[in-house]
Amino acid sequence: MTATRTVTATGAALGYARAHAARHLHDVATLAAIPSVSADPAHRGDVERAARWLVARLRSAGLPEVRLHRTDGHPAVVGYAPAPPGAPTLLVYGHYDVQPAGPSGAWAVAPFRPVVRDGVLYGRGVSDDKGQLMAHVAAVECWYATAGALPVGVVLVLDGEEEIGSPHLGPVLDAVWARYRPSAAVVSDTRMRDARTPALTVSLRGAVHAELIVRGAAGDLHSGAYGGAVADPARELCRIVCGLHSPRGAVRLPGLPPPSPRAVPGEAVPSDAEVLGLGWARPAGAGAVEARFGAHARATVRPALVVSALRTGDGRSRAVVRAEASADLSLRLAPGQDPARAVAALRSRIRRLSRPGTVVSLNVRATAAPVELPTSGTLVDAARAAARIGFGRAPVLLRSGGTIPVVHQLAVVRGLPTVLLGFALAEDRMHAPNERFAVDCFRGGVRTAVALLGASVTGPPAVPG
C-alpha cells in the first residue's frame, strides 16, 4: 500500500475497533474466565482449553495459518499471516497463562469470573497478559474486516508458560524463525506511565527463581527434648536468607557484578509516592533498604532478593524441631547482571553460610537475563506514532523491574528490533488479588495495535541492549 492508502485503511480499521469495542472486551473476559494457571498441574486441562480457545479466535480474526505448537510443557499458540510483497513481518508476543489466583478471601470478585465495574475489568490475568494480547488479536480482526488483508506480515506467538519462566519456548521460536523470518517484534506485557500516558519500556530486570532447602534430622524432633541440642533447619534457613543481604537489607552476593544500566536520556522516573502509594492498598513501606536510591530505581536498576514463600510446619503442632524447611527465592537482576554469574554467586554464598548439622541445597527453577532495548530506530518511531494514535499522547520511556524471559531471546540472542509497548497500569495488581485492567486502556491498546500494523515497522536493526 502507499502511505496515503495505509492511513485511510488505518482509519477504517480504527472505526471498526470503535464499533466492535464491546465484543472485543467480552473476548478478554471469556479468555480470562479460563483458569490457565501454568504453575499448577491441576490446571493443565485449563491451560490446554485456553490454548484451543485462542486457536479458534485467531482463525476467526482472519489469520490464515494458526496452530497449537506442542512443547514438553504447555502448548504455545502460533498464528501467521504472510507479509505483502516488500513488507516486513512483525512478531507479536503475548502469554495466555496466568499466575495462581492466591487466597480467594483476598479477592473482591471471583478471580475467574471477570466482571466490569466502573470502567475496570477485574479478574486474574486480565492485564497480565490476556487483555494485552487480545488487543493485538482484535487489531488483526479490525484489519481483515475492513481492508481484507494485513498491511504487514504478522506472526503471533502466544506463550503458555511465561509465568513459570518460559522453559519450553526456545523450540517454538526456532520453528517460528525457520518458517516465518520475523523482522521486528512487539511485546505488550508492560505498563503505561499512567492512565493517560503510554510508555515504551526500555529495560527489564532478569530473574533467578530458586528453591532453598535446609534439611536437618531425618524426622521432626520434640523441641523440648532436642531444642538447643540439634540444628534447627527453619532457623538455619532464616539465617541463610539473612546472610544473602547486608545488615541494611541490600542484596549481598559476592561475585555478582554490580548493576551497569545504560543512560536513558529523558526517561520517566515515577516518584516514591507513586511507586509506594499504590493507590489501591495501604502504602507499602520502603523500609531502610538502599535509601540512597529512589523506590523506582530500587525496583528497576537495583537487584532484589524477594522471599516468595517460606515453608515448614503442619499448621498444628508447634513444639517441634522440623526435619526440613524451605524458601522460594525470587532474585531480580538489574541491567548488567548475568543470570549464570548470579546463580554461581548465590550457590557460593549459600555454601559459605551453611553450618554443620544441616544439608543445604538450592534448586534453580528458572533464570532470565536482564535486557535493555534501543530507544531509537524505525520500530521505535513506529511504536511512538502508534501509541500517539492509540492514546492521543506520545509515549514516555520507562524502565520496568519485571522480567519477560522472551525479550532477551528476541532482542539480544536473535537480534530483532523489539519494542515493549504495554497497556497495563501500575495499579493493575498483576500477580496479586483483584487484578484489573482499565477498559479505556484496553481500547487504547486495540487502537495502538491497529495503528502499529499500519505503520512501517522495520528499518535498519538497532543495537540490542
Add this chain to the structure above:
Amino acid sequence: MTATRTVTATGAALGYARAHAARHLHDVATLAAIPSVSADPAHRGDVERAARWLVARLRSAGLPEVRLHRTDGHPAVVGYAPAPPGAPTLLVYGHYDVQPAGPSGAWAVAPFRPVVRDGVLYGRGVSDDKGQLMAHVAAVECWYATAGALPVGVVLVLDGEEEIGSPHLGPVLDAVWARYRPSAAVVSDTRMRDARTPALTVSLRGAVHAELIVRGAAGDLHSGAYGGAVADPARELCRIVCGLHSPRGAVRLPGLPPPSPRAVPGEAVPSDAEVLGLGWARPAGAGAVEARFGAHARATVRPALVVSALRTGDGRSRAVVRAEASADLSLRLAPGQDPARAVAALRSRIRRLSRPGTVVSLNVRATAAPVELPTSGTLVDAARAAARIGFGRAPVLLRSGGTIPVVHQLAVVRGLPTVLLGFALAEDRMHAPNERFAVDCFRGGVRTAVALLGASVTGPPAVPG
C-alpha cells in the same frame, strides 16, 4: 495396712499385672486409636470421645468416683478413691491429648491404628502420654482386683490440653484441691535413662510458645514491579528470627536472666552420641551452637529458640512480595528463667529489630515456668523403691529439656511433693512421626505404679524447686 501386709498385697497386685499384661497393653492401643489432637478443632469430638472412654475405663478399674470435668476447652477426666484412715492421697497426673500426627507420609504405620512390632507399640500418643497414664490406670485395677481396695488415696487428673499448654487446668486443680486435698503427686510423662534404667526427672525447662507475624502491604505485590522498592515481610521475618540469636546461634534476648540450675549431685548426663545419635534416624547435627556445652546440657539447662513453623506463600506463585509472613516460635527456658521476663525480653528485642515498612506483632499462646524438683524426701524414696521393683534397677536422676506445664503448678505454686517418674525412652519419637512405646517399658511402668501405690508416699514436704 501394716508394712508386711502391704508387701504381700503388692506382690498379689504385681501377679495380677503379669497375668493381665496383654489386656492392659490392648487398652493403651484402644485409647491411642482415638485421635485426640487437642490443637486441631477438627478433632474436638475425638478428644471428647477419648475422655469418655477414660471415664468408663477408670470406673471399670474400680475407682468409686469418676467424672468428666468440663472446662472452657477440652475436658479433664478426674478419678478418685478416698484414702484409708491415716493414709495419704496421691495425685497422679497424665494427659490424654496428643500432638497432631504430622505428615502421614513420614509414618511407617497409620498413626491412629496402633500396632505392636518386635515388642514395640507404634502410634501417635502411645508414649506421650497415653501409655504412661494407662500404666497407672492398670495399677489401680491390679490393686482393686487383688486387695479390694487401694492402700492410699488416689486422685487421677487426666488433662485434655497438655499439648496446647494446659490453658484451662487451673480450675480443675482448684476443684481437686477443694475436694480431695492430695498430699503428693506423681507425673509419668518423661523418659527413662535407657531401656533398662529408670529415671527420676529432676528438672524441666519452661516454655513460651508464640506466633511472630510480619505484615507489609495490604496485599501481595509483583516481585518484579516492587521487589527492592518495598519491604519484604518474609525477609523481615527471617531477619528478626536471626536477630533473636547470636551469630553463633545461641539465644540472644537482652533482659532474659541467665540460666541458674541447681547442682544435682550424681545426675546422669547422656553423652552427645546418645543425644544426637537417636538410634532411629540419621544423626541430628549439633551445629556450632554453644559448643562449650554438651548436647544434653544444651537441651536441658540452656534456653533454646526453635522455629516450629514458617508460613507464607500459596505453594504455587513464586514471583510475589507477600503481604504477610509468620513463624511459630518455641522458646524453651532453662531453670532460673522466668516466663514473664522472657516474654518481655522477646517483645522488646522484636520491637528493636523491627524496621519501617512492616508491622510486627507477637501473639503469645502459652507459657510455662521451668521447674527443679527435690532429689530427696519420703516421696522420692518411695519412687526409687517402686522403680526398683518395676525395672529391677535403681533409678538415676536425669534432667529433661521438655515442659510439663502442670509440674510448676503442683510442685511450686501448690507446694506438693512431686516426682516425675516416666517410662518412655529417648528413642520413642515423642511429637514426631513413628512415635513408639516399648512393651517392656509399659510392663515395667505398670509394676512401678503398682509398687508406688503400695509404698508410703508422703512425709515431711521437701523443698520445692
